[in-house]
Amino acid sequence: MRSIPLLAVDATDVFDEITAAKHQLRRERMQVARADVLAAYQGYEDAVPEVGELDEAPLTDLQKEAMRHAFTVETEPMTALRGNLLGRISVARCPFCGISESSTLDHYLPKERYPEFSVFPKNLVPSCAVCNTRKRDRILDEGTNVRMFLHPCYDLIPDTAFLAVRARIEADALILSYHLARPAGMALQTFQHLRSHFNELGLADRYRRMGLEHLGGQYPALRRAYGSGEDAERVAEKLIEGAEDFEVVSGSNYWLAKLYRALADNDDFCDGGFEVVRV
Ligand SMILES: [Zn+2]
Numbered sequence: 001m002r003s004i005p006l007l008a009v010d011a012t013d014v015f016d017e018i019t020a021a022k023h024q025l026r027r028e029r030m031q032v033a034r035a036d037v038l039a040a041y042q043g044y045e046d047a048v049p050e051v052g053e054l055d056e057a058p059l060t061d062l063q064k065e066a067m068r069h070a071f072t073v074e075t076e077p078m079t080a081l082r083g084n085l086l087g088r089i090s091v092a093r094c095p096f097c098g099i100s101e102s103s104t105l106d107h108y109l110p111k112e113r114y115p116e117f118s119v120f121p122k123n124l125v126p127s128c129a130v131c132n133t134r135k136r137d138r139i140l141d142e143g144t145n146v147r148m149f150l151h152p153c154y155d156l157i158p159d160t161a162f163l164a165v166r167a168r169i170e171a172d173a174l175i176l177s178y179h180l181a182r183p184a185g186m187a188l189q190t191f192q193h194l195r196s197h198f199n200e201l202g203l204a205d206r207y208r209r210m211g212l213e214h215l216g217g218q219y220p221a222l223r224r225a226y227g228s229g230e231d232a233e234r235v236a237e238k239l240i241e242g243a244e245d246f247e248v249v250s251g252s253n254y255w256l257a258k259l260y261r262a263l264a265d266n267d268d269f270c271d272g273g274f275e276v277v278r279v
Helices: 011-021 024-047 061-072 076-086 129-135 188-200 203-226 232-250 255-264 273-277
Strands: 104-107 124-127 163-170 173-180
Touching: 011 024, 011 076, 024 061, 076 104, 076 124, 104 129, 124 129, 163 255, 173 188, 173 203, 173 255, 173 273, 188 203, 203 232, 203 255, 203 273, 232 255
Parallel strands: none
Antiparallel strands: 104 124, 163 173
């Protein structure tokens, strides 16, 4: 979960360029739909981040098909937009999970229901394939009516600690369990929003797996810090230094920062227990 910048691009220009690049019938349908689509863009910008209950634009079925086609069957300007959105280093890692490479564009509001936002740059979020697949075409939680997912360009990620991980060594294995905890002062709706995002994207299990994988790569450094003097304190210091670096770059709720802090607090792990992460 991470904030990313918007792409500096004019959405109207993008729409017009893609329209001009389409073949005749769809081009005409997009031209007729233009006023409604641009009005919908304005409605989106006025509502962010609460775009979960926007009215659908009054497009005909053929206009809706043309709008989806503008995204799925690529023209030169659509390919350029995709490249510009995905090519930025700041979004190379998926903002929904903070784990994997951004390789796809997620429609924050799904194009099945809101075809008017098919090529709207602010609705196109660089995403890894896992998050994109898990998110599907969902918008609101039916129980709470809260948006199910954070919009990485618009939702503020709280600074207060809401992500936690427990670490323990059991039968020669490191057991990690990530969970969310509502900090004092956080509004219930904010917490429900974070929790829904965390649960629906399966982040507890994905952080656990990738955390163990990451630690395998850190084994030589832990071993070196421990040294022949078996210096558990040096291992803890090393982990805290790593956590601080992660926090500076990615914020205090970054999943690896949390992991490093939990391990620094774990005496068993620091005093040679780290041998269990050796690949
Ligand atoms: Zn992801």
